[in-house]
Amino acid sequence: MHVAVDCLIFGFDDNELKILLFKRRVRPAVGKWSLIGSFVQLDEDVDDAAGRVLAEITGLKDVFLEQLGCYGQANRDPGFRCISLAYFSLIRITEYDRELVQRHGASWHSVSKIPELVFDHGQMVEDALKKIRIEARHRPIGFELLREKFTVPQLQSLYEEIYARPLDPRNFRKKILSFGILNKLDEKDMTTSRRGAFLYEFNRRKYVQLSQTGFDFEIK
């Protein structure tokens, strides 16, 4: 039986959650949109295969990469029997290697307008978004998608995009700062307003402390 991994690579740009999609170059379904994947090598851990695909496309290593699940319907690939292990990754769009991506015929698509995808890849995307929305409530998953330095309004618009609904700026700021996992910097981001917005960075050490005692990241 053939065993493949498929990678769902998410990024955040222009206040939109985006996913990296590819024009298929191999049969069947040449020219259709799909996720990118690869077969798992005989001497390779499945997790490593996913990491390899991600690195080949984006040049990134050691980023958020998590197993989504196994897609294993007998008839899912019309060619031959093949099961796929879907992985999803959250990356900083600013850090990926644009040249590598272009060479693979990839492009970013807003998750609110995803074209038709081959096989069961559409289902994978749907499942991944569901999982991201759930996980975002229990840990600060979103930080993986922002730059090292970010403003509170940027963080808010990311959460608004993930939850697909508007959030109150006062309540959002109060809650997010109350966790004590953000360090306020002396710099301001002047690109989006005349007044400028203070930049923050994520304090990973404090977060680890907090998550061990168990905390709820839910924001309403």
Add this chain to the structure above:
Amino acid sequence: MHVAVDCLIFGFDDNELKILLFKRRVRPAVGKWSLIGSFVQLDEDVDDAAGRVLAEITGLKDVFLEQLGCYGQANRDPGFRCISLAYFSLIRITEYDRELVQRHGASWHSVSKIPELVFDHGQMVEDALKKIRIEARHRPIGFELLREKFTVPQLQSLYEEIYARPLDPRNFRKKILSFGILNKLDEKDMTTSRRGAFLYEFNRRKYVQLSQTGFDFEIK
């Protein structure tokens, strides 16, 4: 590459959460404790393979059965390269076929005292318990483990077992009844006290209504 499914079958009895384990009869590691599994057939959906294994052992169909994840380290099985898709199931211990289970050399083990398991099966059990604890907070997962008719104290002790901590009986009863998904019956269970405890049944229709609008099952 070989592709297998392994089933984690959980039940609830004597106020303890239990898992069905097997004495291995095939090489390698004959005589060691393990989960039960099977290879996925070429023309078989992976989900169906898990259902088949569950039915072969317990005689049960159409019960709670969910994918846990893929365990795919290259060296996980010392024999040959094999990835495993772990599934976990929650069953009513009273409904399984004891004869079938005995014929397969299986026995129930409290999750608080699990023997050493072959390969990465111990990791699977650990991961499944973690997932059950998380899922129990978002939907009434526990009902799959109780009989059709059950008392509030029974339900409470199940939740105490899943969360591994005591709960306040007044708060528990108040919260669980406030969801409106339990039907009180006219019967009493007289087996655990002189006074007897009223039996309830789960109102699946009301639950579906409620879960569509999204609700939080968390109990503190």
Add this chain to the structure above:
DNA sequence: CCAAAAGTGTTACACGTACACCCATGA
């Protein structure tokens, strides 16, 4: 009448939610 489990209410506090105005700045 005693033991043992079932069942019930209230109060204090924390947290979530709703809501409107001033601030800082570049153009």
Add this chain to the structure above:
DNA sequence: TCATGGGTGTACGTGTAACACTTTTGG
């Protein structure tokens, strides 16, 4: 000086958490 996004505080209601006694009935 004005337009634009950034930033702040409070009051109210809901829900959680803590807590002790009465009820029932078989032995």
